[in-house]
Amino acid sequence: MDLATIIGIIVGMAIVFIVQILEGGHASSILLWPSMLLVFGGGFCAAMAGGVMKDAKGVGASLQKALTAKVTPPTELLDSVVKLAERARREGLLALEDAVKTVEHPFLKRGLQLAIDGTDPDELHDILHAEVAAKKKADKASMKMFETMGGYCPTIGIIGTVMGLVHVLENLSNPDTLGHSIAAAFVATLWGVLSANLMWLPMAARLTRLSAIEAEEMELVIDGVLAIQAGSNPRLVAQKLRSLLPPDEMKKAEAASSTKKAA
Template sequence: MDAATPIGIVLGFIVIIVANIMEGGHPMSLFLLPPMLLVFGTTLLVTVAGGTMVDAKTAVKSIKRAFTGKVQPASDLVPAIVSLAERARREGLLALEDGLREIDDPFLVKGVTMAIDGTDPEELREILEAEVHAKKGEDRQAAKFFADAGGYAPTIGIIGTVMGLVHVLENLSTPEKLGPLIAGAFVATLWGVLSANVMWLPLSNRLRRLGALEAARMELTIEGVSAIQSGSNPRLVAEKLRSLLPSDQQTVEEAA
């Protein structure tokens, strides 16, 4: 599990609450049910309205992934692919079938299995690339859902503040009520801006980043499977795969 998102969001809320206390405010003055219900409820509803129910269900499922997901670096695949390339060059593709049991990457196993079955190299690449394209589209839509929520939330917070100020104007004859009413009115704007920048947009960026890492791992796998199928020299396979890695992972892989 990569704890960057829960750490960032939870500590972000804590810092805001602590800063409020240091300024002399009371934490419960921020947690007013009506403005929170307006901001969070309406934001989610209008975000759902901008897509399909399938998009909404996908986004809900992706929340767990955003908080607990971890993508193994693509460099972890290089030794396994090179080992498969060595064995394929020495014993042939059919000899790889037993070695697949030791590999825990489903995409790599699928690609090598199709190569063993004699799938045409161009068709094999097209099939695997289509799967990567579909994965990118799904991740992009999940990230867009939360990005849209981040765009709606501040405006909905302003709507809540306007509604609160209407109540303020209705109570001008009772000055003792004006202070709490004005404070409550601006809590809606606070939650609109806060939820957008501390929750929705970070979740969107997190899903976008996880999707990019997974896609990069899958693309490296495609190049590895193609090299294995063509019987390339294992040393050249290793160099080619390392060239596809980010610089920090290249250093780690070369050290390994």
């Protein structure tokens, strides 16, 4: 599990509360449930109103993915594809029938099964790329929900502040409580800006990044499956797939390959 998002949000929120205390305030003074309910609940409802019910229902799964998604090193996937290419080259494509059952990567598993079933290379290419395009659209929809919440929450926080100031003006006859009431009114704006910039927008960026990583993996799988289907030399398959990796990952893959050869 990649903890970047969890650590970033927790540490960011902790810094806010620490600064509040260092400035002579109390952490409890910004933990006002009415303001938080308005910002979080209102922000979610506004985002839901701008989309479809399917997007709103998928927020839980998207939130879980943003917080707990595991980023697998692409070198592991590359090694799996190369091993399959070596076996296909040695024993034939149909020999992978049993190997497919042990493949954990779902997209690689589907691609191999289509290749084994004798799907035309051009059709296989189109089918797999269509799946990549469909996934990008789905990921964009889930990311958009958080991005929209990040846009609405600051404005809803201002609405909460205006509501609080209206309440203050209704109670001008109690000067002893004016300071506390005015401070409480601005807490809604604080939570609106805070939630947008420390939670919703970072999560949208995280989902965008995860989508890009997964799409790159799928592109690597497509090239690997097509090479296996064509009976390409495993060394050429490995070299071609390594060229698709980011520079740092490519160096790691080349180092790992050199280590295996030396062993």
